[in-house]
Amino acid sequence: MANKLISEIPLPKSIANVFSARNVSTAKDALSLTEFELMELLDVGLTEVRSALSQISEIVAPPYQTALSLMEQRFQNEHLGGHFPTGLKGLDAALCGGIPFGVLTELVGPAGIGKTQFCLKLSLLASLPTNYGGLDGRVIYIDVESKFSSRRLLEIGLRSFPEIFQMKEMAQEMAGRILVLRPTSLAEFTQSLEQIKVSLLQNQVKMLVIDSMAALVSGEHEQGARRQQTLSWHISFIKSLAEFSRIPVVVTNQVRSRNHDDASRYCFQVQSRDGAIETPMQYDSHLVAALGIQWAHAVTTRLVLEAKSGERFIKVAKSPISPPLAFPFHITSSGISLLSDDGKEVMGPEINAIHYQGHNEIINFGMEGLH
Amino acid sequence: MEIWRLPISASQRGKLISAGYTSLSSLSSISSSDLARELNVSESEAMNILKVASHSRGSETSNASCSIVEGAQSAWDMLHDEESLMHITTSSADLDNILGGGIHCKEVTEIGGVPGIGKTQLGIQIAVNVQIPNDFGGLGGNSIYIDTEGSFMVERAFQIAEACIEDMSEYNRFLRKDFQECKIKMQPQDILENIFYFRICSYTEQIALINYLDKFLSENKDVKVIVVDSVTFHFRQDFDDMALRTRVLSGMALKLMNLAKRFSLAVVLLNQVTTKHTEASFQLALALGDSWSHTCTNRIVLYWNGNERYAYIDKSPSLRSASAAYSVTARGIRNSSSSCKRIKMM
Numbered sequence: 001m002a003n004k005l006i007s008e009i010p011l012p013k014s015i016a017n018v019f020s021a022r023n024v025s026t027a028k029d030a031l032s033l034t035e036f037e038l039m040e041l042l043d044v045g046l047t048e049v050r051s052a053l054s055q056i057s058e059i060v061a062p063p064y065q066t067a068l069s070l071m072e073q074r075f076q077n078e079h080l081g082g083h084f085p086t087g088l089k090g091l092d093a094a095l096c097g098g099i100p101f102g103v104l105t106e107l108v109g110p111a112g113i114g115k116t117q118f119c120l121k122l123s124l125l126a127s128l129p130t131n132y133g134g135l136d137g138r139v140i141y142i143d144v145e146s147k148f149s150s151r152r153l154l155e156i157g158l159r160s161f162p163e164i165f166q167m168k169e170m171a172q173e174m175a176g177r178i179l180v181l182r183p184t185s186l187a188e189f190t191q192s193l194e195q196i197k198v199s200l201l202q203n204q205v206k207m208l209v210i211d212s213m214a215a216l217v218s219g220e221h222e223q224g225a226r227r228q229q230t231l232s233w234h235i236s237f238i239k240s241l242a243e244f245s246r247i248p249v250v251v252t253n254q255v256r257s258r259n260h261d262d263a264s265r266y267c268f269q270v271q272s273r274d275g276a277i278e279t280p281m282q283y284d285s286h287l288v289a290a291l292g293i294q295w296a297h298a299v300t301t302r303l304v305l306e307a308k309s310g311e312r313f314i315k316v317a318k319s320p321i322s323p324p325l326a327f328p329f330h331i332t333s334s335g336i337s338l339l340s341d342d343g344k345e346v347m348g349p350e351i352n353a354i355h356y357q358g359h360n361e362i363i364n365f366g367m368e369g370l371h
Numbered sequence: 372m373e374i375w376r377l378p379i380s381a382s383q384r385g386k387l388i389s390a391g392y393t394s395l396s397s398l399s400s401i402s403s404s405d406l407a408r409e410l411n412v413s414e415s416e417a418m419n420i421l422k423v424a425s426h427s428r429g430s431e432t433s434n435a436s437c438s439i440v441e442g443a444q445s446a447w448d449m450l451h452d453e454e455s456l457m458h459i460t461t462s463s464a465d466l467d468n469i470l471g472g473g474i475h476c477k478e479v480t481e482i483g484g485v486p487g488i489g490k491t492q493l494g495i496q497i498a499v500n501v502q503i504p505n506d507f508g509g510l511g512g513n514s515i516y517i518d519t520e521g522s523f524m525v526e527r528a529f530q531i532a533e534a535c536i537e538d539m540s541e542y543n544r545f546l547r548k549d550f551q552e553c554k555i556k557m558q559p560q561d562i563l564e565n566i567f568y569f570r571i572c573s574y575t576e577q578i579a580l581i582n583y584l585d586k587f588l589s590e591n592k593d594v595k596v597i598v599v600d601s602v603t604f605h606f607r608q609d610f611d612d613m614a615l616r617t618r619v620l621s622g623m624a625l626k627l628m629n630l631a632k633r634f635s636l637a638v639v640l641l642n643q644v645t646t647k648h649t650e651a652s653f654q655l656a657l658a659l660g661d662s663w664s665h666t667c668t669n670r671i672v673l674y675w676n677g678n679e680r681y682a683y684i685d686k687s688p689s690l691r692s693a694s695a696a697y698s699v700t701a702r703g704i705r706n707s708s709s710s711c712k713r714i715k716m717m
Contacts (some may be wrong), residue, residue: 028575031582032615034622039380045419046378057582062570064587067516068563071525081526096526103521232608240572243521263646263653266672268683268692270654294607296486297643300522318487320524323701348678352487 003028009059015052018042027060084207084248085133087125087160088329090341091314094322095301099248104239104298108253108289109305110356113312114331115252116147118305119209121335122250124157126207127177132161137206139178140196142189144215148180159334186216186230193237200245207248208241214254214290231291235298251299255287255354262288287354305329308355316343317351324351377423386410387420398424457510459501459596459637461493462535463706465695466682475669476510476595476637479628481602483642483657484673489680489699490641491522493673494598496704497639498566499532501596504557507539512595512636513565515584519577519604523568532562534702567594574605578619581626588634595636597627602640603658617662624666640667679707 004027006019022041024030030053033041038049065073075081083097092098099105099122107115123141128134141148154175157165165171183189199205210216217231242249289296289304296302302318315326325343329336373394374387390409392398398406398421407417458473467473474480474497484490498516503509516523536557571577588594602623610616631638647656657664657672664670670686676696683694696707 027579028573031575031578032619034618039378043380043382045380045383045423054582054586057579058586060576060579061583062572062576062580064515064567064569066564067523067525067528067566067568068560070568071529071563074525096524100524236605236608239521243570243572263655266655266674266683267649268672268685269674269676293486293644293646297601298520298604299486300520302487320491320522321527321530323699349675350678 004060006030006056009056011052011055015042015044015048018044019052027056030056031060078246079130079135082246084122084126084135086122087133088314088327088336088338090325090327090338090343091303091316093341094316094325094343095319096321099250100301101248102242102246103249103300104242105248105250105301105303106253106289106299107250107303107305108255109354110255110287110307113305113307114329114336115305116211117152117331118336119211119250119252120148120153121156121160123178123207123209124153124160124174124335126248127174128161128164132164135206137177137204139207139209140205141178141180142192142208142210143180143182144189144210144212146182147211150175153178155333156335159332183216189216190234193234193241197237197241200241200247205245205247207250210238210249210251212252212254213295214252217291218254232294235295239298253295254290255356256290257286258288287356289354302352304352304354306353306355308357310357311339314338315346315351326351377420377427379420379423383410383412383416383420386412395424395427459497459510460503460508461697462496462500462538462704463695463697465706466697466704469682469684469690469693469695470671471690474596474637474639477631477635478668479624479631479638479640479666480669480671481640481642481657481667482671482673483644485644485655485675488673488675489697489704490673491600492527492699493704494600494639494641495523495528495531497596497637498598499528499535499562499703501637502562502565503535503539507542510595513567513591513593515567515569515587515594515597517569517571517577517580517597517599519571519599519601521570522600525563528563528566529559530701531703532559535562538702565593567591571605574610574619577602577605578623581623581630584630585626588630588636592634594634596639597630597636598639598641600641601643603643606659607643613660617660620659620663621666624663628668 006016006025006027009016009027011019019025019030019042024033024038024041030038035046035049035053038053039046042049071081078101080097082101083092083095083099084101085092085098107118109115119141123139125133126135126137126139129136154165154171157171157174164174181192183192196205196208238249238251289302296318299318300320301316304315304317306313306315311328312330313326314329316322316324324346326346327341327343328339330339331337374384374392377384387393387410401409401421403414403418403421406421407414410417456476458467458471458475460467460473461470482490482493494516498514501510501512501514504511536559539557569580571580584597606616606620627638627640630636643658644655645658646653648654655674657670664686667686668688669684669690672683672685674681674683676694679696680698681694681696684690684692698705698707
């Protein structure tokens with residue numbers, strides 16, 4: 001809508017000619033200027049500028065929907081009202097059905113905690129027919145760090161849904177629906193994104209997984225502000241992809257150690273001494289999610305995977321619908337599963353903290369369970 | 372008012388000045404045909420110029436019976452207006468207290484905070500609470516929810532609406548004192564029907580929508596609050612020219628303020644957070660820059676203090692800087708109650 005050509009908008013002929021003569025060809029160009037600037041540029045009076053702007057705005061502005069009709073539309077047209085069940089009962093209940101369609105869901109956690117395992121299970125689930133709880137469609141898996149293992153995928157399938165995967169043709173069909181892309185640079189990734197946008201609706205793609213977003217960006221040499229700018233284009237593009245195709249988009253993120261540059265207070269907090277409680281979590285956890293605060297704002301749901309006192313937890317750190325709950329989980333041959341469907345409620349900003357204690361023991365224990 | 376301030380096109384202005392008409396008084400006694408001949412323009416154009424000039428002139432000279440400055444209102448009259456203003460409750464009594472009753476109508480309030488602090492929750496709560504009927508102390512109006520990020524979840528709005536209706540019937544029961552089950556006729560679906568939802572995908576659409584709201588609000592006079600969630604998102608990417616961004620943002624803020632005053636509604640803008648380097652340390656600050664921080668009337672910052680969520684009045688013409696604790700529950704925004712047992716959602 002932003003790039004709507006002025007020539008296609010029914011304006012009075014005289015002003016339409018002036019717009020094109022001054023090279024103001026799209027609605028975006030016209031709306032980016034103030035009324036005064038347009039008057040100067042086009043050499044017309046205020047009333048004409050105002051009426052032209054209001055006509056352009058009326059055409060470019062999106063239509064509205066009442067929240068009620070939005071809800072009815074979602075429940076009629078979409079699977080479970082726009083949610084993709086993960087198979088983890090407690091998590092699905094907290095998220096009101098599962099991973100939401102049309103927005104970004106982030107999985108963040110330290111290395112080896114189980115993010116890729118979760119992604120593999122989700123990809124498998126999405127390819128299954130609807131009577132098995134799947135989305136019955138294709139999955140595009142963007143595998144940046146070459147962690148995708150089709151052997152592991154089929155093992156998960158065999159253990160979780162033996163009735164399907166024991167038949168070779170069915171296994172081939174399901175695994176055939178998962179398309180793996182391996183971009184080696186950010187530029188390649190950008191190119192694939194644009195191709196994905198084109199084929200999204202045509203080819204029955206029901207889910208997009210990006211594993212991992214942080215690895216893409218960290219491979220680039222630019223630092224600081226330039227990196228933020230590059231990332232912001234991608235954030236915007238991926239969000240708009242998710243939005244118009246109404247599919248769940250799962251993105252994994254890495255962690256990095258907290259440095260003293262990380263801000264955590266506002267200037268009014270620094271000034272007042274009384275009433276401020278020192279946050280104990282600052283001293284406990286040295287890890288924060290990578291990609292910065294702009295990314296943290298852009299994701300709609302953030303699931304933190306962490307290891308604490310020898311156990312692994314999956315926490316709902318940010319969600320429009322779920323309270324801050326932590327579920328213990330483990331990884332077996334049939335993939336990730338919850339140890340308890342009753343989440344423990346976590347108070348305060350602790351829900352965002354990422355712990356990494358007693359981790360090595362878990363890896364060894366997990367490996368034993370797999371064989 | 373001089374010629375160069377008239378809202379006419381640059382070439383007309385240029386012709387007037389080169390013909391020797393530099394002040395408005397010089398145009399007061401000339402006829403349109405003479406002017407057309409002098410400037411070498413058509414008669415209708417000359418008539419238009421004279422009309423604009425006389426209109427501007429008329430607004431300067433005062434009639435003896437009018438006030439000293441046209442368009443001004445005395446502070447005493449404004450006091451009456453301010454006292455009769457209604458507020459939109461946030462459903463947290465502590466928060467309402469520091470806000471002086473709630474979110475003010477006819478003003479633009481900016482609310483910002485880190486991800487996950489409850490901005491969207493507060494936005495949805497306000498969009499629901501504005502619909503509380505007059506009998507219960509509310510405005511009984513509709514709401515516009517402008518979603519730029521896709522964080523609006525209908526199921527959550529339904530939950531909050533349901534809880535709001537339950538609270539109203541509880542209040543009703545208390546008033547009647549006879550403990551009878553008092554059915555409120557309102558249903559959560561009715562509340563959802565009165566939330567007008569717009570989904571914005573670029574800053575151009577955002578500007579276009581705010582321009583279009585003028586017409587929309589004239590047709591839908593019951594709208595009493597506009598929530599923009601968030602005003603920041605599309606302005607944080609694709610703007611290479613920061614000066615342009617500042618101009619566009621301030622133009623947008625002015626239009627919103629205009630809408631708030633003309634239609635007597637509240638405008639709530641949700642903002643994101645960024646890090647700012649001040650005095651050798653990094654601090655959190657609301658996004659969109661320093662110029663933007665001047666444009667909103669009120670500014671509230673939501674932050675974590677220990678394990679509690681707090682709201683701080685950072686800027687307000689009439690309220691003092693204070694902070695209050697609040698919490699986000701399954702029923703929506705409520706008072707923080709560290710002593711009470713928390714109700715789990717499941």
